[in-house]
Amino acid sequence: MPHPASNWNAERADGGLKLADGSRVGVLGAGPAGTLFAYFLLEMAGRTGLDLHVDIVEAKDFLQPSPQGCNMCGGIISESLVQNLASEGINLPPTVIQRGIDSYHLHMDVGSVRIETPLHEMRIGAVHRGSGPRDVTLRDWDSFDQHLLQRAIDRGAHLLRGRADGVELDAGRPVIVLRGGGRETYDLLAVATGVNAPVLKAFEAAGIGYRSPGVTRTFIREYHVGRDVIGRVLGNSMHVFLLNIPRLEFAAIIPKGDYVTVCMLGEDIDSALVKAFLEAPEVRRCFPPDWQADGKSCQCMPHIAVRGADRPYADRFVFVGDCGVTRLYKDGIGAAYRTAKAAARTAVFAGVSAEDFGRHYGPVCRTIESDNVMGRLAFVFTRVVQRLRVARRAILRMTVDEQRRPGRLRRMSSILWDMFSGSAPYRDIFLRMLHPACAARFAWAFLQSLRPGAAPRQEA
């Protein structure tokens, strides 16, 4: 049954599909991809004088602490995303940013080094996606997802509380089937559910050519440590670990307000691997000596996408954020912003047919996907470093030297910074790795590290 407010004459004279005044747009999922899509769609429609009705369909209440109000993520807003949002007029206030991050500590068995932001500025934000873990008592910070949702609502989007169980087509138009029997028909449906939503199966079966992304599991746990202790022990630094622990690819400890978030990436993460990581001396040193992990801490093992979806668009459908394509391992929220805005731009300025999305939205997806290929190559390098002690010593030596000498071109530091922060495209990082000057310095550091008794230099 068409909605009375909808303009059903949205087809173009050339047979294409275009939004018109009164068109109804559904956004499934109120994570950053969904809310930024709604925000930019309404902003650009406003600029062009197009009057749209936008519903954001979401079951979670981000005002609730615990997993019921959380979209399960490490909660890092990358340097490039902080800048891009600021350029768009979306500033992130101290009520949302729990901690401004100004540096990274790289921990290896051969030593640690601190890498600072180029301008000594808080350029990375640590947030909670929801209103905090299940054991939160003092709620001094707002949910990041709620903050963006409110921005979209302020722009004119409508929040529709409900869980989508299925999708159907009605004369080519998407129909969301809500739990409890409700049905909503739209001229365009932007799907922004992430990769952990069961409803993605319904889209695979809808006959629109969509196949959900390839995924792997990650491990996230929130420990209450207290803001004073965090400030004293971890500081405003993200702590990343390249440890030679079997099955562990990468791990990080992210300081927030009163909590620290432990994120692990690897193969078949289980409690034994988590225990091995938490008991590693390099990790223990990041916590107070008398600190014990609380077994009741809030934790989750969500899927993350490692390969983009097949055909993340169709006539009147577009998949944004993780359920479309995202960056490999890093800056997922940054990729959500890029895909959401590209899809919104296409819908307003080009049209909502598969052809329109293929021509204007597809290139952004392909850019992210092809950059991930370079990312895989860069991560092969980190895997080699993880397994070769002499390589770890060489990396440490080179980085410590760079951090000690201001003014010198910090090639290795910038590579590590961008790898860990997700601030630059993997292609840039990979090309910098291959730069002759960088390779020559690394080779020299490698040779020096081979000398018997050559003690690796510690902490810059």
Next chain:
Amino acid sequence: MNTGTLGRVYEDGETLVRQGEVGDVMYVIQEGEVEVVHERDGRETPLAVVGEGGLVGEMAIFLREPRSATVRAKGRVRALTVDKKNFLRRVNEDPSIAFRIVETLSRRVRELSAEVARLRQAQGG
């Protein structure tokens, strides 16, 4: 204890941008106000006051010329820098990110046009 501020804090009178220097960042004011002044022959002419959410130093993103004015904190200010390289990379993928800069520049052209008209009228009168 406020742990969640982004950018850098500048104290009253501290300089963000110095006229004549070559810059490769623009600033987005997060809290407080900055004053923009033009310096000539040791004298300062105030040009504008920019508040929260405003952009300063944006010309450095597009022009490879020295900064045309000095920007100073008026009271305590928190500002975030946006790198030229990051911004232009983003413009290449999504030109619409420059809408806000175009808006800011358009507003300044409008204000300057009004100022020129006012000065000419004053001269003529």
